[in-house]
Amino acid sequence: MIQDLLHSSPGLSNFVIFFLLATVFLFVILGFVTYAILAERKVLGFMQGRYGPNQVGGRWGLLQTVADVLKLLLKEDLIPKAADRPLFILAPVVAFAPAFMVVAAIPFTDRLQFADIGVGLLYYIAVSGMTTVGILVGAWASNNKYSLLGGMRAAAQMISYEIPLVMSVLGIALLAGSINLNEIVEAQEKGWFILWQPIAFIVFFIAAVAELNRVPFDLAEAENELVAGFHTEYSGFRWAMFMLAEYVYMFAMCALITVLFLGGWLPLPFLGFIPGAVWFALKFSLVVFILIWFRATFPRIRADQLMEFAWKVLLPVALANIFLTALLKEFLNIF
Amino acid sequence: MELLNVYQNNYLIVFVFLCLGILLPVVALFAARLLRPPYKPIESKYTTYESGIEPFHDSRVQFNVRYYVFALMFVIFDVETVFLYPWAVAYEKLGIFALVEMLIFVVMLLIGLIYAWKKKVLKWI
Numbered sequence: 001m002i003q004d005l006l007h008s009s010p011g012l013s014n015f016v017i018f019f020l021l022a023t024v025f026l027f028v029i030l031g032f033v034t035y036a037i038l039a040e041r042k043v044l045g046f047m048q049g050r051y052g053p054n055q056v057g058g059r060w061g062l063l064q065t066v067a068d069v070l071k072l073l074l075k076e077d078l079i080p081k082a083a084d085r086p087l088f089i090l091a092p093v094v095a096f097a098p099a100f101m102v103v104a105a106i107p108f109t110d111r112l113q114f115a116d117i118g119v120g121l122l123y124y125i126a127v128s129g130m131t132t133v134g135i136l137v138g139a140w141a142s143n144n145k146y147s148l149l150g151g152m153r154a155a156a157q158m159i160s161y162e163i164p165l166v167m168s169v170l171g172i173a174l175l176a177g178s179i180n181l182n183e184i185v186e187a188q189e190k191g192w193f194i195l196w197q198p199i200a201f202i203v204f205f206i207a208a209v210a211e212l213n214r215v216p217f218d219l220a221e222a223e224n225e226l227v228a229g230f231h232t233e234y235s236g237f238r239w240a241m242f243m244l245a246e247y248v249y250m251f252a253m254c255a256l257i258t259v260l261f262l263g264g265w266l267p268l269p270f271l272g273f274i275p276g277a278v279w280f281a282l283k284f285s286l287v288v289f290i291l292i293w294f295r296a297t298f299p300r301i302r303a304d305q306l307m308e309f310a311w312k313v314l315l316p317v318a319l320a321n322i323f324l325t326a327l328l329k330e331f332l333n334i335f
Numbered sequence: 336m337e338l339l340n341v342y343q344n345n346y347l348i349v350f351v352f353l354c355l356g357i358l359l360p361v362v363a364l365f366a367a368r369l370l371r372p373p374y375k376p377i378e379s380k381y382t383t384y385e386s387g388i389e390p391f392h393d394s395r396v397q398f399n400v401r402y403y404v405f406a407l408m409f410v411i412f413d414v415e416t417v418f419l420y421p422w423a424v425a426y427e428k429l430g431i432f433a434l435v436e437m438l439i440f441v442v443m444l445l446i447g448l449i450y451a452w453k454k455k456v457l458k459w460i
Contacts, residue, residue: 008344010347014344077364077371100352105349167416179423232384329426
């Protein structure tokens with residue numbers, strides 16, 4: 001049915017159908033965010049020998065995040081006098097919209113996906129870069145010293161780590177001969193790219209954690225020096241939009257890592273009878289779990305180490321990996 | 336024609352996602368305005384947070400030039416990736432000659448990186 005729809009000429013009716021489907025998908029993502037936050041708190045709790053949320057919604061605290069969201073909806077909405085009002089209101093929207101846009105390009109199974117864009121990978125990287133603008137606008141508009149420091153740090157960090165992120169994926173583009181995400185997954189029939197591209201995987205994973213502003217790279221919102229970083233002045237649901245953007249990015253980035261390195265919906269050998277969607281969900285959950293595990297394990301790294309690590313270690317390694325891959329491909333003819 | 340339709344439909348989906356991405360914050364903030372109880376905070380709540388002291392002078396001060404230099408470096412290397420992507424995709428057809436060419440191109444940019452390194456631009460203080 002979707003195939004017929006895709007082949008029909010685009011018009012208003014197509015727009016409406018896509019809009020309804022995307023709305024359903026938006027609620028799926030919101031559900032993921034709700035339970036990702038709960039899972040994060042639970043896992044962190046168990047790793048630190050605590051229980052985590054266990055009051056609201058039964059023994060597992062299943063309604064804790066729902067209650068939190070409702071509470072945030074009822075919070076008072078403060079805009080400081082000194083703030084730049086229009087930009088202050090605009091910033092959460094600018095930060096959130098690209099976070100949701102990037103999810104459009106990700107294939108979940110061979111049939112379940114929204115936009116099959118020829119330059120899917122490039123689209124993801126280009127659109128995700130726009131969030132930096134939202135963060136910087138929010139930091140600037142707050143007219144708060146902590147915010148501005150946090151925003152500048154966030155921008156410097158995100159643009160620095162974007163370089164190794166894009167460079168490491170080039171090895172995959174070389175092997176797959178395409179930057180369409182579907183074709184990249186299909187190219188992994190001969191073995192997942194985590195096996196063929198271990199260096200790229202490590203560089204990409206580190207850069208991805210830094211792009212997500214998560215521990216150990218959460219300098220933009222280092223609580224003990226910057227209060228809350230770029231969203232110090234944000235309260236209520238405006239603040240929630242920034243948090244939402246962060247977790248939707250986590251969803252998108254974990255899905256992208258699954259697609260690029262872990263073979264997307266492809267099954268392990270001899271286990272092909274399990275449907276692709278289950279495989280995707282399993283790999284995806286594993287990546288999310290590793291991100292949460294990172295948060296419980298690593299201390300925050302220092303600002304100077306952070307920047308030097310991106311330019312002096314990750315970038316040369318990623319560049320070397322590109323040419324190593326090209327040479328291997330030329331002489332071994334694996335792909 | 337068929338292909339053009341598929342192409343346009345795919346970007347229509349991207350546009351739909353853009354609309355939804357803007358609509359969700361708007362709707363959520365509007366719903367929050369309707370739901371929360373009517374309440375006017377006291378005047379001092381509208382001051383900027385500065386660890387409990389009265390905020391002094393504007394916080395938009397001049398910034399370290401270092402941030403600007405990093406932004407410049409970002410532009411240089413991001414443009415480099417723009418050239419690398421088409422090469423990587425078409426590598427199978429281009430072969431070893433293009434590899435050598437690309438190597439020369441990247442080495443020239445690497446010299447720039449090493450120069451910046453030696454000039455202590457990459458050092459974050």
